[in-house]
Amino acid sequence: MRYLLLALIGSLAFLLGVALLLGTWGRLDLAGLAAVAEPSPELWVAMALLSAGLLLKAAAFPLHAWLAPVHGSAWTPVSTLHAALVIKASFFIALQLWLVLTPEAAAAAWLVGVMGAAAVVWGGLLAWRADKLKDVVAWSTVSQLGYLLIGFPLLIGTAPAVASIAWNGVWLQLLAHSLAKAAMFLAVGNLMLATGELRVSGLAGASRRFPLALLSFGIAAISLVGLPPSAGFTAKWLLLHAALAAGQWPWLVVLAAGTLLSAAYVFRVFRYSFVEDVELAEYEPVPLKMDLIA
Known part of the structure; x- marks a missing residue:
């Protein structure tokens, strides 16, 4: 509703x-x-x-507060499609409108970039502090979409060479995040179905019992954090290159902070998953094909 x-x-x-x-x-x-x-x-x-x-x-900052509650109550396949496709479609239309109707509005584009920087930091903090698995993934979407908003001041009112680099970075980030977020939501859905746990702290022993789901989550996490040789690394590197070429130094700090925050909330999930000194409940594993799809 x-x-x-x-x-x-x-x-x-x-x-x-x-x-x-x-x-x-x-x-x-x-x-x-x-x-x-x-x-x-x-x-x-x-x-x-x-x-x-x-x-x-698109759940862009500061209009993002609805995202986690919606994903938390939605079926996992719905969350997957919404995060991977629906949100990106809204961003694509907004970017096209700006590029066509206001191609020289550099000051306004900087305002959007500041919103993106706030999204990277605030979304990362919310994901790091989230108690529920789906909330971690949902708030990470807010953070990762911030990188796309940072693309606005790099695309609008800049030199063609800078805009070309930024364009490649934005589109690769969009594609990388879509694939990674789809895999991450499916992996989290499998873990929740198998363990019956909604909370991150309820994943004790999951690494031994559900290695495929954790592997899928980990591969997606590599892209979100921006570690080589993932597409997420290449996308963030291109945005970094564009920011340097344009002389827009503040975005470098944001990119670094976003990487650290992404690593923090991802490793928090793994920290609980590798806990073994607890009494493990009897879990019902999900069908193999569900893990393979993730």
Whole structure:
């Protein structure tokens, strides 16, 4: 119900922005709008409405609070598809609108980048402090999407060479996160189904009893943290390269902090999984094909 309400609010904001564009310039095709739309209060209000609606659906900071409760109550396959595809679609549309309608709005893009930096840090802290397995994965989504928002100031108002590097980094991060998050949600779902535990602290002995699920989680975690030779490492390296080329030094600190926080919440899961000095309950293993899919 919460997700439905927020999705409707996001759609309403988006439609209001579309209506403002249509009422002001009489067209909705992006190529035509790019030719006739000039910087004006109407354009900025329309872009604010469009961006707010899309970023709400993408769970971008500070519009992220709904994500963990929704994933916590959803079926694992639904969470997997939502985190891997639905959120990315909203981000893709927002990025396209900015690149076409406001390609020189560097100051506004920096504001989005600051939101992304806050998302990387705050989402990482929430994931590190989360008690439930699905909450860890959900809040990590907020953190990882922050890297995509940092791409805005690297793509908008920068030199073509910088924008090209940033473009490759953003798209590789989008793809790497989609694959890693799908694997991580499926692995967590298998662990929850097998152990009956929702909490991270309830995973004692899971490494010995469910090695395939932990292996899948670990491979996904390598990409989220950004360790070589994963796609996540290459994506973050490209963003780092673009930030250096553009002289936008603050993003380097954010990238470093995000890597440390990602490692912290990932290793917290493994720390509990490798605990062996407890009495292990009798768990029912999931079918092998479920582990292989993850």
